[in-house]
Amino acid sequence: MPNTDPVAALCRDRDLPDESLFALLATDRYDTALFSAADRVRRQVYGDEVYIRGLIEISNYCKNDCYYCGIRKSNRNATRYRLSEKEILACCDTGYALGFRTFVLQGGEDPWFTDERVCHIVSEIRRRFPDCAITLSLGEKPAESYRAYFEAGANRYLLRHETADETHYRKLHPDSMSLRHRKDCLFALKRIGYQVGSGFMVGSPYQKTEHLIADLRFLQELQPDMIGIGPFLTHADTPFADFPNGSLPLTLRLVAILRLLFPTALIPSTTALGTIHPQGREMGLKAGANVVMPNLSPVGVRRLYTLYDNKICTDEEAAESRARLEKRVADAGYRIVTAVGDRKKEGDRL
Numbered sequence: 192m193p194n195t196d197p198v199a200a201l202c203r204d205r206d207l208p209d210e211s212l213f214a215l216l217a218t219d220r221y222d223t224a225l226f227s228a229a230d231r232v233r234r235q236v237y238g239d240e241v242y243i244r245g246l247i248e249i250s251n252y253c254k255n256d257c258y259y260c261g262i263r264k265s266n267r268n269a270t271r272y273r274l275s276e277k278e279i280l281a282c283c284d285t286g287y288a289l290g291f292r293t294f295v296l297q298g299g300e301d302p303w304f305t306d307e308r309v310c311h312i313v314s315e316i317r318r319r320f321p322d323c324a325i326t327l328s329l330g331e332k333p334a335e336s337y338r339a340y341f342e343a344g345a346n347r348y349l350l351r352h353e354t355a356d357e358t359h360y361r362k363l364h365p366d367s368m369s370l371r372h373r374k375d376c377l378f379a380l381k382r383i384g385y386q387v388g389s390g391f392m393v394g395s396p397y398q399k400t401e402h403l404i405a406d407l408r409f410l411q412e413l414q415p416d417m418i419g420i421g422p423f424l425t426h427a428d429t430p431f432a433d434f435p436n437g438s439l440p441l442t443l444r445l446v447a448i449l450r451l452l453f454p455t456a457l458i459p460s461t462t463a464l465g466t467i468h469p470q471g472r473e474m475g476l477k478a479g480a481n482v483v484m485p486n487l488s489p490v491g492v493r494r495l496y497t498l499y500d501n502k503i504c505t506d507e508e509a510a511e512s513r514a515r516l517e518k519r520v521a522d523a524g525y526r527i528v529t530a531v532g533d534r535k536k537e538g539d540r541l
């Protein structure tokens with residue numbers, strides 16, 4: 192056990208040796224100090240503002256077979272859908288009227304969405320909503336595809352690395368996938384000029400504390416703009432159906448550590464946090480998160496985009512969900528704002 196206070200050291204150095212990270216992650220004894228330090232730093236950088244992103248789940252087809260995922264290609268019980276360009280643009284119209292200034296187009300790796308189709312959709316959103324950010328989350332693609340989407344008007348890309356440890360990665364993915372390739376994609380996205388988001392699951396099968404520390408070290412190397420983490424949640428139609436869910440306290444601890452390691456990062460309080468506990472998203476905000484991503488997908492398809500079981504907010508219309516979220520965020524002591532919500536730069540403190 193290190194003899195200095197790890198929370199004070201993390202605040203001071205924005206880094207910690209592995210042994211101190213182990214100490215922070217292994218127990219709840221530092222949680223009160225950790226969460227309050229993380230909230231102090233988020234308020235210094237972002238005040239009480241919470242950015243909202245409108246999530247549009249454009250397809251639940253995927254050519255991959257990640258063992259943890261409910262829309263993996265081998266899941267014959269999944270009812271597949273994909274949205275048309277018209278439907279996607281209608282989601283953007285609804286979202287814009289509700290104050291969203293970032294649209295996140297997320298989907299499995301669906302070959303139907305060729306580069307030409309993606310570029311057409313992106314350029315149409317860019318034309319209609321010039322004051323909005325366009326975020327894509329469409330998986331691993333060749334660098335030329337990422338470049339084409341960027342040139343069509345996309346500015347952000349989310350691609351969670353999920354685990355940075357090679358041995359652990361192999362337990363979560365089939366041989367056709369590679370951690371090296373995923374990391375290469377992330378660095379390619381950065382080179383092209385995207386604001387890049389990455390992140391990982393907490394409590395996924397076979398995960399050890401040293402894997403989580405490897406995740407933090409990889410993020411230090413990547414220096415992403417957005418970092419999304421959530422507890423692993425089981426899906427009944429996957430090979431991991433019998434594994435337990437990840438831990439809420441451990442996820443919150445990691446959100447707070449991320450805020451202190453990356454003071455200006457955009458950190459969502461994820462839907463997975465809201466799924467594992469009714470107040471999970473509020474808890475995430477209080478632990479240092481500053482973004483929420485309500486669902487703008489048509490209500491009819493939300494139940495079909497299930498990466499894990501019991502996903503929340505599948506029945507609410509976008510307006511209803513936006514209003515409820517606004518109240519919940521306010522009750523937690525923060526304020527949803529209508530803004531593109533770019534990452535603040537170092538020194539942009541309030």
Ligand code: SF4
Nearest residue numbers: 253255257260263299
């Ligand atoms: S996690 Fe992503 S890449 Fe893997 S099967 Fe699910 S949607 Fe496809």
